[in-house]
Amino acid sequence: MRKxxxxxxxxxxxxxxxxxxxxxxxxxxxxxxxxxxxxNSNFKEFAPFGSTKRxxxxxxxxxxxxxxxxxWKYLNEKTNLFNDTKVRLLHxxxxxxxxxxxxxxxxxxxxxxDLYPKKYTYNGKVKTIKVDITKIPFEENFxxxxxxxxxxxxxxxxxxxxxxxxxxxxxxxxxIFQVPIDYERDNTYEDSSISTPKEREEAFGQSDxxxxxxxxxxxxxxxxGFNVKEDDYINSFSSDELFKFGLMKSxxxxxxxx
Ligand SMILES: [Zn+2]
Numbered sequence: 001m002r003k004x005x006x007x008x009x010x011x012x013x014x015x016x017x018x019x020x021x022x023x024x025x026x027x028x029x030x031x032x033x034x035x036x037x038x039x040n041s042n043f044k045e046f047a048p049f050g051s052t053k054r055x056x057x058x059x060x061x062x063x064x065x066x067x068x069x070x071x072w073k074y075l076n077e078k079t080n081l082f083n084d085t086k087v088r089l090l091h092x093x094x095x096x097x098x099x100x101x102x103x104x105x106x107x108x109x110x111x112x113x114d115l116y117p118k119k120y121t122y123n124g125k126v127k128t129i130k131v132d133i134t135k136i137p138f139e140e141n142f143x144x145x146x147x148x149x150x151x152x153x154x155x156x157x158x159x160x161x162x163x164x165x166x167x168x169x170x171x172x173x174x175x176i177f178q179v180p181i182d183y184e185r186d187n188t189y190e191d192s193s194i195s196t197p198k199e200r201e202e203a204f205g206q207s208d209x210x211x212x213x214x215x216x217x218x219x220x221x222x223x224x225g226f227n228v229k230e231d232d233y234i235n236s237f238s239s240d241e242l243f244k245f246g247l248m249k250s251x252x253x254x255x256x257x258x
Contacts, residue, residue: 015123025060034244038064038072038097046246056246062097066248067178071149072098073245074233074253079174081145083107090168092133092148096122111143133161138168146175153179153209156192163224169258177221177254185214218254226256 031044039062049057049065058065064072075081081089086107091098094112102110103126113131114120120128131137133148134157146165152158165175190211194200197207204212221228231253234242242249 022061022063029060034246036062036064037069037076037245038062038101056243059097059246062100064095064097066246067149067251068095068097069245070234070247070251071176071178071253074176074231078231078233078255079145081108087144088142089145089147090136090138090143091146092131092151094120094122094128095149098147099124099126099128102126134164136164136168140167141170142168144170144173146173146177148175149178150180152177153204153211153213156210158211159220159224162221162226166224166226166258171258174255174257175226177256178251179213179217179254180209181213181215181217181252183215183250185212187216188212188214188220221254221256226258229255229257231255 025047026041026043029043029045029047032042033044034046034056035042036046036059039059041059041061043060046056047058047060048055054066059069081087082105084107086109088109089102089111091102091110091112093114094102099112099120099122102108103112103122103124110126112120112126112128114128115130115132117128117130122128133151133155146169148165152161155161162177165177169175188211189204191203192210194203194210200209201207204210218228218230233253234247234249234251237245237247241247
């Protein structure tokens with residue numbers, strides 16, 4: 001249905017509608033209990049989100065979720081992305097709230113990309129380009145930073161994808177490659193004979209996921225050459241701060257250096 005609406009409604013009408021909806025939702029959640037660092041806005045709380053409705057999850061204004069806000073704070077506090085140094089950034093499956101900032105940053109040479117770039121109808125001067133993550137159309141040692149979040153769990157040959165990420169990064173470049181992980185599992189669960197959306201939903205929890213990563217996710221990244229830091233940055237927040245920024249207690253950040 002969403003796809004159909006996107007096809008038949010002109011983009012400027014969609015944008016007006018989205019702006020109107022975001023304004024209405026912001027009014028509904030007016031208050032000072034939480035703060036979204038992506039759109040710099042206060043609300044009484046974040047909106048519930050997800051099939052099982054997580055409380056305090058989605059920003060009423062910019063739509064950011066817990067993982068986006070965690071990553072945002074991490075990028076600001078722990079990396080050089082917003083220093084004045086020039087960085088060439090490759091960004092897979094670019095989230096809108098990140099796109100809006102990266103595409104306007106003076107120091108970032110921004111390359112947003114996806115296998116299906118038409119999905120990204122963002123109003124910005126930088127176009128999202130088509131990139132197959134298992135065959136990235138850039139030369140080696142090209143990017144200073146790569147962001148690739150919640151993508152690898154969809155890719156059949158994720159090891160090939162990881163080696164491609166490694167190849168296009170400069171020596172010393174860093175990337176963040178978040179995926180959903182079941183920390184109850186030592187080993188990643190995958191089975192290529194499970195191939196229909198229905199079977200995948202039952203086996204992997206989502207119709208377009210092809211595995212459930214376990215604690216060995218880090219090893220896979222290391223096998224292609226990355227130096228991986230599983231950063232428990234989330235533990236630096238007090239419980240009041242976890243609520244204030246709407247963060248989930250469990251997420252480790254996978255900071256990977258070439
Ligand atoms: Zn926001």
